[in-house]
Amino acid sequence: MNNAPPASARTRGRPRGNPPIRESLVSAARALFLERGYRRTTLRAVAGAAGVDPALIAYHFGSKKGLFADVMQFQCANALVVDDVLGGDPATLPDRLIDAVTDLWEDSDFRQLSARGDEAAEAIREYLEHELLARLVEFLGGRDATARATAVVTVLGGLIYTRYLNPLPTPSALTPSETRRILTPALRAALAPRPRTTA
Secondary structure (H helix, E strand, O other): OOOOOOOOOOOOOOOOOOOOOHHHHHHHHHHHHHOOOOOOOOOHHHHHHOOOOOOHHHHHHHHHHHHHHHHHHHHHHHOOOHHHHHHHHHHHHHHHHHHHHHHHHOOOOHHHHHHOHHHHHHHHHHHHHHHHHHHHHHHHHOOOOOHHHHHHHHHHHHHHHHHOOOOOHHHHHOHHHHHHHHHHHHHHHHHHHHHHHHO
């Protein structure tokens, strides 16, 4: 006699074989946020799509807001791969930074997710501050690394705000290549080492 549960039954707790639960939840949540929007996506639906107990969402992310933040961070990290952007010829780093930002924001799925109000804005701020800014400081090094990285992130944040979040007619009408041509000098200046000043 076979007492095993039917294959379709979902067991409580962690699935057998310890799959990457966070990744499964982020993937399921991303699909549901795109399909239903933030407000109409329930944690129970996400857990069901991922095949796990809903309690695991609280365990891994704390709340729906935390889960959404991870979805946004995942989107940012996939498109704006910091290692790829920072690698290569330092002379073309400004171009790669602008291309990475415009590639991310020109993606229709990301634009749809980023329209989710305060939750999206907070996730984007966290990514810029804790991922991009921190990695730029480490990459640039030296006494003025924080100032230079802050200048870069400020320029990129201005691009995101005026072209995508609260578009002004002129910046939003530019093509990505025109945007790169116009903003590259500003980023080059932001990345340049600061001259020492005497007290």
